Amino acid sequence: DADVTQTPRNRITxxxxxxxxxxxxxxxxxxxxxxxxxxxxxxxxIYYSFDVKDINKGEISDGYSVSRQAQAKFSLSLExxxxxxxxxxxxxTSDRRSTEAFFGQGTRLTVV
Amino acid sequence: QQQVKQSPQSLIVQxxxxxxxxxxxxxxxxxxxxxxxQFPGKGPALLIAIRPDVSEKKEGRFTISFNKSAKQFSxxxxxxxxxxxxxxxxxxxxxxxxxxxxxxxxxxxTLQVKP
Numbered sequence: 001d002a003d004v005t006q007t008p009r010n011r012i013t014x015x016x017x018x019x020x021x022x023x024x025x026x027x028x029x030x031x032x033x034x035x036x037x038x039x040x041x042x043x044x045x046i047y048y049s050f051d052v053k054d055i056n057k058g059e060i061s062d063g064y065s066v067s068r069q070a071q072a073k074f075s076l077s078l079e080x081x082x083x084x085x086x087x088x089x090x091x092x093t094s095d096r097r098s099t100e101a102f103f104g105q106g107t108r109l110t111v112v
Numbered sequence: 113q114q115q116v117k118q119s120p121q122s123l124i125v126q127x128x129x130x131x132x133x134x135x136x137x138x139x140x141x142x143x144x145x146x147x148x149x150q151f152p153g154k155g156p157a158l159l160i161a162i163r164p165d166v167s168e169k170k171e172g173r174f175t176i177s178f179n180k181s182a183k184q185f186s187x188x189x190x191x192x193x194x195x196x197x198x199x200x201x202x203x204x205x206x207x208x209x210x211x212x213x214x215x216x217x218x219x220x221x222t223l224q225v226k227p
Binding site: 004050101103 | 157
């Protein structure tokens with residue numbers, strides 16, 4: 001089983017719909033992150049969380065919200081999806097004592 | 113504003129050749145420079161990383177060269193193999209007491225190694 005699991009793996013949704021992407025981890029890490037990957041832009045940080053009560057905006061948080069339901073679960077929501085949010089989304093975790101990030105397999109989101 | 117700039121965007125190398133990917137950064141507060149490897153349908157995975165107190169780090173066929181004064185670092189893949197075909201991302205972050213785990217990524221390089 002993957003240490004960082006994302007669901008769904010693929011999703012097509014319509015403009016204006018609310019959608020939630022979920023991430024769970026079994027690594028026991030306290031830190032969790034959501035990144036967005038676009039061709040030619042690399043990965044950009046959307047939100048990050050150091051623990052359940054500590055959530056922070058990243059580089060491109062507009063149009064997104066997150067929820068840290070437990071140490072192991074971190075969800076990303078698009079309140080009203082728009083086509084330019086079509087991208088590959090990655091959840092990642094890390095331990096506070098390390099700089100290495102562990103990524104899930106990604107969610108490919110298409111907004112039509 | 114791209115704080116970490118990566119080139120080339122794509123690279124084709126013959127099997128056995130050397131693949132070289134370059135990155136440049138702006139923020140002198142960065143002190144941790146990893147390279148991530150991503151295969152299709154997978155998430156990025158740490159390949160090799162370096163801190164600015166050394167100018168080179170080698171792990172098997174993979175070497176990072178680091179030039180602190182120029183604010184540049186590069187990945188060299190020696191004896192490139194078809195199995196190395198993937199997308200490579202350089203990144204930068206702040207470690208030590210300022211470690212937030214936040215990574216600033218380059219744009220990515222798609223490497224194809226031809227048999």
